[in-house]
Amino acid sequence: MHILALTSACISILGAFMVITRRVAVHAVLYLVVTLLALACVLALLGAPFAAALEVIIYAGAIMVLFVFVIMMLNLGKPDRDRETEWLRPRAWVGPAALASILGMELLFGLRTLSGTGITFQITPREVGLSLFGPYVLMVELASFLLLTGLVTAFHIGRHWPGEH
Structure with a gap:
């Protein structure tokens, strides 16, 4: 299991490095998804x-x-057409796909290993609700407020008034 944790940590570090070095925002988002999964x-x-x-x-x-x-x-x-063709090139997807498949293989290996030990993880929806709206209610509300603020800010920056260039 230590090898799996080290591999996941290495993938996370590599993915984070790729996030900050990509020039195209969508490519960075792909690597960020892989980093978060790792x-x-x-x-x-x-x-x-x-x-x-x-x-x-x-x-x-x-x-x-x-x-x-x-x-x-x-x-x-x-323009949209040029941007979409750039996003769909294989070189944009090969790196994230390779890292994600390594994580998928880790998941399969880990599940196969855990199934023989009899260890189960059981969290009920009631426990999740009690945790989120019990001691962590302030954190949940602050996170939702920050997300709303980010969305309103992005809308304000990205809107175009008629007649503007």
């Missing part, structure tokens, strides 16, 4: 399955959808 694997291997699930659901899912939405809404740079 961090979720590290959390799961450290014995925090709930934190890993939240990492996947909230960050790799919802926040990435928000990032892609803002990138599409701002519509910066090239």
